[in-house]
Amino acid sequence: MLACSHCGYKNRVGSLFCEDCGRNLLAGAGSTPVTPTRRLMDAPEETSARATWGPARIGSNTSIVLQVRDAPQPITLNPGQRMILGRSDPQSTVQPDVDMNPYGAVEKGVSRQHAILEFNEDTLMLLDAGSANGTFLNGQRLPPNQPRVVRDGDEVRLGKLVAYLYFK
């Protein structure tokens, strides 16, 4: 199958234009191709949820730290209203606010727009942005576009990329 990079419709191999939205399926293929998100063969499925007990509330001067496992340096997030976690791609129209490319995003199956962190009054919410390989909060797979509250010390997994969120 040949997924349309625009609307995601699955066309049969050999199709030249998307059956659904009519776009050229080969556009850009000659120059710099859009790197499709690798669909992981052994994508982790749901594992049992692990409760964490860190505080959920964050103050106005709390900063958020994202520690990718095995990465030397944590990422400090500027508390904007809404942050897209994903993988930058020159061909894509929307670029993520937090780029996971330095952490092996392609190999680990991170989508261009994978997950979104959002502030909601005094809590931080995580939601899956319809990613190919799923967003997991403490081992539990999130249904797309449904926000969940994140607590201090939670484990966030984007595909196979594991990270921890700390409030400081």
Add this chain to the structure above:
Amino acid sequence: MNIHFDPYSILGISRNANADDIKRAHRRLAQRLHPDTNPHHPGAGEQFQDITLARDLLLDPDMRRQYDDEANRRQSGGDLYFTLRVTPSRRAVLQLPEEQIIYLLAEISASPGASDTPKQETRLNLTLVLDHSNSMKGQRMERVKGAAVRLIDDMRPGDILSVIAFNDRATVIIPATTIDDKARLKARVSVISPAGGTEIYQGLRAGYDEAKKYLGPRMINHMILLTDGHTYGDQDNCLELAKTAAGEGIAISAMGLGHDWNDDFLDRLASSTGGSSLFINSAEVVMRFFREHVKALSNAFAERMFLSVAPDPDVHLEMAFQLSPNPQPLVIDDGRIPLASLQPNRAIAILLQFQLPAGMNDGFRTVARLVGGGDILHNQQQAFRAVSDVSLEVTEKPAREEPPPAIMDALSKLTLYRLQERARDAVDRGDVQEATRRLENLATRLLEMGEDNLAQQTMSEAKYIAQTQALSDRGRKTIKYQTRALMDSGGLQAALSSLLTAPPDSQS
């Protein structure tokens, strides 16, 4: 022996092939085309008969000598021919455990120099079937009559004309007759006056009876149906009659005037005979259509053209679309697609879409056998066929190849036509949301192509369905025939397109 094809090319062997070669070639083809192994493709059965006939002829030394002599004589006599060229969207495909698509572009063109060769005596056998129901009242009727009168002026001595006027019954205004006394014929046309409803079958039937009177091998037999209304309850009869007519070498072109007629029905009626269908917004254009259409017809190089498609048993033909001369979807029911006339300077181009099976074996394999056929009007021996066997390579690592530009270009526009079709389907199902989404997609694509006007109309139609749950009669036809015309910049519908956006003529 009256054999109307080249048995060597049908079997794909050389002129010096011996009996073993002939039998081997036949056996190989029979495996693909035998009706028992290929029950889903009626086209294969017909082609199977041809290869068997070719084998029998070549295995009989007397008949083979006779054919060779005949062929040599014809070749030195300067017989004309046409060619069938087939271009696939890819020459090598990946070996995959799933189904794949391949496109073939089939082009039939007349031999070079066809237009300079003096013609054998060929004559036009033209039948006009004109709607004179009440809705034609006023300017419309007058314009159509004016166009018919002008047409009589354009016809050559020796051509045959018949004119039928129909509403809920048919009147033979001019029975099939040789054009001689033009003034008398014109006077007859001028008495047509509007009354009654629309029953297309009545008119078509009477027209068919007239057309049959002069049916002959040197004739270009063509009916032009002009209507401005819906016909009720007799559509199946019409389609049945069209099939019969096509079988006898009569093509039907259909012209819808205004917005209140059934385009799906007229499209099908015309394409099942190889004729074309056209949307005409204003009666002013009727004359132009008549004249250009008749000019093209009398200029024909070959008549009763067809394309026979026999996919291999595991391959499925999904779609056939004529790109040129008149872009329109083709009816593929029985694998033998009627195409009517071939012009000397204008190829017939057809895009075919096939589904290849999952899990094909490595190596070269055949996909389909295409046969283009028809009667070349210039030749003494008219019937002629051109064969193309399409094969491709299945491999684990196909070389990178760009699809041929002609296919990309045709498909980019055909995709728009299909978006339009899907939007219509969605509206008919009552799925307004889906229809709106399709139309919005279509408008976006049209904008990208610089078709701003049509994009605008498409957008306003999207708004219209949101309010009324239906497409407007006008928008429905405009979007359909204009997306179709995009494929054919030099064609008649394209020329008429600019006029489609003009306001429709008044009814009285």
